[in-house]
Amino acid sequence: MKFLPTSDAERAAMLSSIGARSIDDLFAAVPAAVRRGPDLPPPMSEIEIRRFVGGMASKNANARDTAFFLGAGVYNHYVSSIADQMLYRAEWLTSYTPYQPEVSQGTLQNIFEFQTHICLLTGLEVANASLYEGASALVEALLMAERLSRGKTRAVLSAGIHPEYRETVWTYFSNLGLEIVEVGLGKDGATDANALAAAVDERTFAVAVQSPNFYGIVEDWNSGSAAAKAKGALSVAVVAEAASLALLAPPGEGGADIACGEAQSLGVPMHNGGPLLGFLSCRTEHQRQIPGRLAGQTKDAEGRRAFCLTLSTREQHIRREKATSNICTNQGLMALASNIHMSLLGKEGLREVALQSHAKAQYLKGEIAKVPGYRIPYTGPTFNEFLVEAPEDAAALLARLAAQGILGGVALSRFDVKDRRRFLVAVTEMNERAEMDRLVAALAGRPA
Amino acid sequence: MNPEDLRYADSHEWVRVDGDVGTIGITDHAQKQLGEIVYLELPEVGHMYDAGDEFGTVESVKAVSELNTPVSGEVVAVNKGAVGEPGIINDDPFGDGWLIKLKLSTDVEIGKLMSAEAYAEYVLEEEQGK
Numbered sequence A: 001m002k003f004l005p006t007s008d009a010e011r012a013a014m015l016s017s018i019g020a021r022s023i024d025d026l027f028a029a030v031p032a033a034v035r036r037g038p039d040l041p042p043p044m045s046e047i048e049i050r051r052f053v054g055g056m057a058s059k060n061a062n063a064r065d066t067a068f069f070l071g072a073g074v075y076n077h078y079v080s081s082i083a084d085q086m087l088y089r090a091e092w093l094t095s096y097t098p099y100q101p102e103v104s105q106g107t108l109q110n111i112f113e114f115q116t117h118i119c120l121l122t123g124l125e126v127a128n129a130s131l132y133e134g135a136s137a138l139v140e141a142l143l144m145a146e147r148l149s150r151g152k153t154r155a156v157l158s159a160g161i162h163p164e165y166r167e168t169v170w171t172y173f174s175n176l177g178l179e180i181v182e183v184g185l186g187k188d189g190a191t192d193a194n195a196l197a198a199a200v201d202e203r204t205f206a207v208a209v210q211s212p213n214f215y216g217i218v219e220d221w222n223s224g225s226a227a228a229k230a231k232g233a234l235s236v237a238v239v240a241e242a243a244s245l246a247l248l249a250p251p252g253e254g255g256a257d258i259a260c261g262e263a264q265s266l267g268v269p270m271h272n273g274g275p276l277l278g279f280l281s282c283r284t285e286h287q288r289q290i291p292g293r294l295a296g297q298t299k300d301a302e303g304r305r306a307f308c309l310t311l312s313t314r315e316q317h318i319r320r321e322k323a324t325s326n327i328c329t330n331q332g333l334m335a336l337a338s339n340i341h342m343s344l345l346g347k348e349g350l351r352e353v354a355l356q357s358h359a360k361a362q363y364l365k366g367e368i369a370k371v372p373g374y375r376i377p378y379t380g381p382t383f384n385e386f387l388v389e390a391p392e393d394a395a396a397l398l399a400r401l402a403a404q405g406i407l408g409g410v411a412l413s414r415f416d417v418k419d420r421r422r423f424l425v426a427v428t429e430m431n432e433r434a435e436m437d438r439l440v441a442a443l444a445g446r447p448a
Numbered sequence B: 001m002n003p004e005d006l007r008y009a010d011s012h013e014w015v016r017v018d019g020d021v022g023t024i025g026i027t028d029h030a031q032k033q034l035g036e037i038v039y040l041e042l043p044e045v046g047h048m049y050d051a052g053d054e055f056g057t058v059e060s061v062k063a064v065s066e067l068n069t070p071v072s073g074e075v076v077a078v079n080k081g082a083v084g085e086p087g088i089i090n091d092d093p094f095g096d097g098w099l100i101k102l103k104l105s106t107d108v109e110i111g112k113l114m115s116a117e118a119y120a121e122y123v124l125e126e127e128q129g130k
Helices: A007-017 A046-058 A081-087 A105-122 A132-150 A163-173 A195-199 A221-230 A242-246 A284-289 A316-322 A332-370 A393-403 A433-442 B028-034 B079-084 B088-093 B106-111 B116-129
Strands: A154-158 A179-183 A205-209 A234-239 A258-262 A278-282 A295-299 A306-309 A385-389 A421-428 B015-020 B021-026 B037-041 B054-060 B062-069 B073-078 B100-104
Touching: A081 A332, A105 A242, A105 A278, A105 A295, A105 A306, A105 A332, A132 A154, A132 A163, A132 A205, A132 A234, A132 A258, A132 A278, A132 A284, A154 A163, A154 A195, A163 A179, A179 A195, A195 A205, A195 A221, A205 A221, A221 A234, A221 B054, A234 A242, A242 A332, A316 B062, A332 A385, A332 A433, A393 A421, A393 A433, B021 B028, B037 B079, B037 B088, B079 B088
Parallel strands: A154 A179, A154 A205, A205 A234, A234 A258
Antiparallel strands: A258 A278, A295 A306, A385 A421, B015 B021, B021 B100, B037 B054, B054 B062, B073 B100
């Protein structure tokens, strides 16, 4: 599909047909005092523009050129150049799910395969065609549980869920008359199981727990599921680091009814923070309340394998304001990237990524714990990210490291000012031992 | 044909009154409009409804429609057979394809519903209006 700008003649024709003299006429309703023209420098040649934009881009710290240990929801996993090559084929290059689905068999097959991958990784039966990102995926999962509960009003969230995800839930829920109860973490950094069970009552429609949680701690899905089931609520499993799914027990095995979260780790580059890739899967018995698009496999009139969009009757373009969700466009292009990536890596490859990320993180965690003044505050098991307590303000420390080409972690002060000395360190298969040793040396104040 | 002993709502539900219990279903016309029904969602026994309230949804291969009760009352029975096999609504909308039974709060509302004859006229007008 080509997008071409209109010509001067076309613009003049459009203006005259609606009786306007100029484009400015269209904005006459906006008071002149608040109108502002484009504030642009004079035109440049292509060579000048390349220099100008290149100069701006070089001010960004690049994961390729630094020792990179940032995570907190977006992870630096390897994406093969094969994936890029396939992704940029013109037939694929749209983020829209098809409205005339049958004519786009390739797109539908891709969505179907992506859904299949998500089902296998989460241990659940039905997955949708993707969502925008982890935070809105959690909101959609909770709203789905609320619809299924028919009239219950409380959601219980672990404080180990990514703070930005929880903030998004608060934003949605504040005008829906729904109540949110947050449950804190124990000394090991995992959600306090007793407090969790106590917070769930008969009015509760969902209990949501993230694993690995925001502080890197691997949670037991069963404790959230047991608390939910005891009072007839649904168990929602949140995953922000999807690479972990290749190694840890899948949510479905831990009793989760709905799994949701962020699949950026599975083949989507970090993109300066977005676009990301939300996912959502559930049990078959709840499939009619799953939000968004769903591709299915079927047979055509001649009995050949074919793909279709299914359960469309629940959706916005047919059911208008009674639709299951206002989610309409999925993250088709990112889901495609992810599907290509997962197909390339396969079961063994995904497991290898997870094993390497975990092993390297274990090494780094052990080394940092030995640096005088540094402490690993939580005792619970971790996957590829862990919390560190520094002897000083973490943001100041990390700024100093950044000046040495080490992006050493994400300061919690960015999310919670009470924890000024704490920061998160993430490790993936991309990190080499020499980089990790440089980080440790820099923390210890030694020359690398 | 629309049975003479039922009362009809303009939202295409019918009510059969037996003492203080009203049985509710959708009409033959409604099931024909919907096409092949594949899913049915009904409330649990004990729910209270006012006339006009939504009590469930019916989903066909073409559309999802809300089910509205033409009368007020408390749900005393739900057709589990129709939930398990929604096609029964297409096959026998006035019989085995019934949806719920309500213990009626009042007998006034029934009088406001249409007779079989009036409903047939209403459907005809609706079709001509299209």
